Amino acid sequence: MQFFKVKTVEETFAQIEELVKAVKETEVIPLEEAFRRVLAEEIIATESIPSFPRSTVDGYAVKAKETFGSSETMPGFLNVAGSVQMGEAATAPLQSGEAIYVPTGGMIPPQSDSVIMIEHCEDLNGLLNTYKQVAPGENIIQIGEDVRVGEVLIENGTKLRPQELGAIAAIGKTHVTVFKQLTVGYLSSGDEIVPYTTEYLEIGQVRDVNALTITSLVQEWGAKAVYAGIVTDDYDEYQKRAKELFEQVDCLVLSGGSSVGAKDFTTQVIESLGEPGVFIHGVSIKPGKPTILSMANEKPVIGLPGHPASAMIIFSLFGEKIVQKLSGEASRNKLDRVQVRLMKNIHSSMGRTDYVRVKLLERDGEWWAEPIIGKSGLISTLVQSDAMVEIEAENEGARQGDLVPAILLR
Template sequence: MQFFKVKTVEETFALIQEHIPEIREVETRTLEEALHCILAEPIVAAENVPGFDRSTVDGYAVFAKDTYGSSESMPGFLTVAGEVEMGKEAGAPLSRGEAIYVPTGGMVPPGSDSVLMIEHCEEIGGLLNTYRQVAPGENIIRAGEDIKEGEVLLEAGTKLRPQEIGALASLGISKVNVYRKIKAAYLSTGDEIVPYETESLKVGQVRDINYLTVAGLAKGWGVETIYGGITADDYDIFAAKARELYEQADILILSGGSSVGAKDYTTEVIQSLGEPGVFVHGISIKPGKPTILAVANGKPVIGLPGHPASAMIIFRLFGEKIIKQRQGERHGKKPERLFARSTKNIPSAPGRSDYIRVRLFEKEGEWWADPIIGKSGLITTLVKSDGIVEIQSEKEGILQGELVPVIASK
């Protein structure tokens, strides 16, 4: 067969980078509507955050020098000169030898250079007994220390998570220009596949769970999904349904029929959708070798293996990369990886990247990864797993106790 020329994981990522085009349509959204969207332009701060020096604790604004040498056994003494009310401007500047009460988040009086926590002092009859010394700048956030006027807060291509939304709100920004959200259409193939709601299975039938798992991942990445149902192993029916979904979406995902069996029409159907067509058919990876990646007239098409475990792992690795690139994300979070020690020796074939499902647990301050033994098509191995150990193609396995990278489950 002219296809099924296996690529390495590294080659596959490079080809995705080369072939997948971005969505460039821009729309304006309110912050409430912009969660998980991708910024189409950089955000430059028009003001300082905070806009004034503020206290991070309940305490007394002081000059740090006035507290030097203070201790429980030999306290210092300062004159209490008033207090700052929350949400109001501080009054007169602080003078040496004085202290002014400031609540958490309150404005620090001009002149003071630190705040002494209320737990470390005691006011008695207008005098403040100081039981601890503070350093200049202690317990104060200076104006512009969080966000400085004129700085680029967020680059174009940044995915707006809750923390980015909060930062924008702190600047008084209520609307942002973002790339429009992408849609992914999903279609399951196979004579043996039936809707997951089917209560009683006939011999040889399998419930379609891949849509729920794959779509669940896509939704978590901010993608709207369209379910195209299940199509039989008939070229004309398959091609017609794939074309219909292709026209509705920005990415087409096909599950099943990606290998080289006599009734696997996925490659032919994908080639019929448009040029240039398939650029990956087969990846040197376990599980998930019979994976197809293509671009048809600018739209990515993903052919996933039919096994649920393989489909999830492949989509987690390559589907996320395709989606991020398609929606213009260039400054997003790196894949969530942690390092853990393997509880067992894990063999691996050289020249192939292996992804082994593991259970994570903590022992004596370290993470440990316990391999979950089971065939690649078993669904329960996914349920029991907390992540996937990555064994790169140049390795021949890992040893018990070896520190290994783990892609954490989301």
């Protein structure tokens, strides 16, 4: 195999889209445990929401035509015929010339067709003065206006956020069918790497920062992270530990040995895990060119650069896409982007996509991006950053004041 026959960022995403398939196992779980899980069914509304016409304001249910012409100088007059309490069925129909008080969310009485806000009327001992006319249907949510029986409320493949959980709860569904929660394994390599809990470092030693950054990203995406520790630069030991972890997880992540060097065994280890093997070894990107992506027996394997900042940026770009595909989540844009304006010129080499860390500042209703200057191995540049500005491969940088896409670092 030839090293560093680099692919573009777009080619890399296309290969992930083509080769990575969803894990098909599903389970039924209680709704309260379903946050960030991916639906493996369509949610069909079994009842209408709301199930009765309800008011969107505090006010008086009226017949709209009986308020026509009402104004501050020429008010209309209606008799207050009672009130509706929250949680109470309004059964008495509204008669001509009457108004009935209804709180926000309360049921609209039969024969009424609108609600006048309390700010636009005045109850004077049972005589309601109306100072504004209302239109039919104003300030009312009709039966099924939110959700109708038989509608697809939520699509298969949706990652469940608080709003989806609330919508499912609203139709009385207490359990959902979801795809199996993914397990992503992470193993660090390198003679110089020591546990991040190491209090005192010997000369040449480096704490395993990636153990926290990579596993935290995995958890943020709704998967389980399994950290398998650190392995030294010994091929047999590295291969054994990687194989053991590979058998336990849905996706394997290795870091610390993706460049071409005397002690780099990562590519060999990855190739030993199964067919078809490595499909990406090098991406035209900065930082993170020596990235490895592989498929082994239908499981993705990711080889990350060892530098913490590079590893985190590459994993944020391609790892999230791989986890999304594996999880069964419906296809979406590869990453959510916002448009920001540059505070300084940024140089970039044509033919390579650059991701430049930036700090975001708000000025006059716009977001401005201040580049954080630093080498790819500096974790402090990520701490200072709010986003990554993307300079596409066909551009030779960007100028101060240009609008450019940025990926938020959540």
